[in-house]
Each structure stands twice: as C-alpha cells, then as structure tokens.
Amino acid sequence: MPAQQLAQTRPGARGAVLMNGCVPPEEFGTPWPAGVPLQVHTRAGDELGDADVAQQVVAAVDGAQLFLYPGDRHLFADDSLPDFDATAAALLEQRVHEFLDRVG
Numbered sequence: 001m002p003a004q005q006l007a008q009t010r011p012g013a014r015g016a017v018l019m020n021g022c023v024p025p026e027e028f029g030t031p032w033p034a035g036v037p038l039q040v041h042t043r044a045g046d047e048l049g050d051a052d053v054a055q056q057v058v059a060a061v062d063g064a065q066l067f068l069y070p071g072d073r074h075l076f077a078d079d080s081l082p083d084f085d086a087t088a089a090a091l092l093e094q095r096v097h098e099f100l101d102r103v104g
Contacts (some may be wrong), residue, residue: 004028007036015103017041017096020074021049022057032057038064039099041092045072067095 001023007016008028015037022040025032032038038061042049051068058066069076069092073083077092 001027007038008032015039015099017099018054019077019092020046022054023050024053024057025060032061032064034062037099037103039067039095040064041067041069041077041095043071043073043076043088044068045070046074047072048074065095065099067092 001021003016004018004022005028007013008025008030013033013036016039018038018040019042021042038058040054040058042051042054044051054066054068058064069085069088071085071088073085075081075083076085077089078084079086079089
C-alpha cells in the first residue's frame with residue numbers, strides 16, 4: 001500500500017494507479033486528496049484484492065475508476081508468476097497508459 005499512502009499524504013501527487021488492492025483512505029489518517037485522479041485494478045474474485053473495499057474507495061473518490069478483471073488469481077499482471085493472465089495484463093496495461101496520458 002505504499003503507493004496509496006504516498007498519493008494520499010505527499011503533496012503534489014498527480015494521480016495514482018493501485019493494482020491488486022487498496023485500503024480505505026482513512027487508514028492513512030486523511031481522505032483522498034481532492035483533484036488527485038485514481039485508478040484501481042483488481043480481480044473480482046481475488047480475496048487478497050478486496051474488490052469490495054476497492055468499490056467503496058472508488059465510490060468515495062470523485063472521478064475514480066475501478067477495473068474488475070474476471071478471475072481470482074492475485075498477481076495476474078506479473079508474467080514471472082503462475083497467476084499471470086496475458087489477456088487481463090494487456091488490458092490493464094492499456095488502461096494504465098490511457099490514464100497516464102490523461103494525467104501526465
């Protein structure tokens with residue numbers, strides 16, 4: 001969760017992409033900063049990815065995006081692991097590139 005913590009607590013963050021899970025913003029003692037875009041990517045059936053928490057976070061952050069990928073394997077975008085899913089990873093990569101183009 002270091003990426004989420006930095007995006008929430010470090011002034012000047014221009015956006016955040018959270019993969020494979022997130023925590024409620026209150027965990028870091030501050031709400032999500034106004035104007036900081038957020039994208040969350042996780043698998044719908046991944047217990048470690050906490051899709052229900054991700055849905056709550058995205059609902060509380062104006063303009064945030066949640067992408068739920070089918071399946072239950074956790075680190076699906078890491079091609080060095082058995083959980084790798086090439087189709088889902090390619091879609092995640094495309095969405096992250098679009099996000100970076102928008103906020104960059």
